[in-house]
Amino acid sequence: MKKTFGIIIGALAGTAVIGSGVYYSDADVKSPKLNSDEIRQMVEDQYDGTITELELDKDRNQAVYEVEVIEKSKEHDLKLDADTGEVLREKSKDINKDDDDIEDDVKLDMNNEDLIGVEKAKEIAKNNFDxxxxxxxxxxxxxxxxxxxxxxxxxxxxxxxxxxxxGEILEMDVEADDDDDDDE
Structure with missing residues (x-):
């Protein structure tokens, strides 16, 4: 009986240690040294296209920014270190203008001057949510x-x-991470 109890206590202690390690590794991802505006500026300095996606993500316990840039005839998918801005991966592919794929046609239209632009979209969102x-x-x-x-x-x-x-807000969804204690 004592042996079984000891195994259970050991397993719980091991789980706690592993769990705290996962918690601390996630904390690093949530606080990168470079913010999205700094990454955006670095990418815009190196590429002539339009940034169509910029997202903070985690890759093997490392904070990374995944960025997609569309130029007139190329699409670049980048993965950048969120602390240094170093390009960790770059994949480029030609965009074929004759392709009937709607998604490619839309990507080509992303350089359209009729769009409000990323900065204006950010401004609209920030005016509605701090x-x-x-x-x-x-x-x-x-x-x-x-x-x-x-x-x-x-x-x-x-x-x-x-x-x-x-610039019309089509959908806005605000969520709060409530504690279970608040429901009682």
């Missing part, structure tokens, strides 16, 4: 270009869908 932009993506939704943004402020998070041509 938070930090953690991701922004230009997406095609039924042949309509939409900026999808995610903002965070403490335990609150807001997701926006903003029309990329007129």
């Amino acid at each position: 938070g930090k932009v953690v991701s922004i993506e230009l997406d095609d939704d039924d042949n309509r270009l939409i900026y999808e943004l995610e903002l965070k402020n403490g335990k609150k998070e807001a997701d926006f869908d903003i029309d990329a041509k007129n």
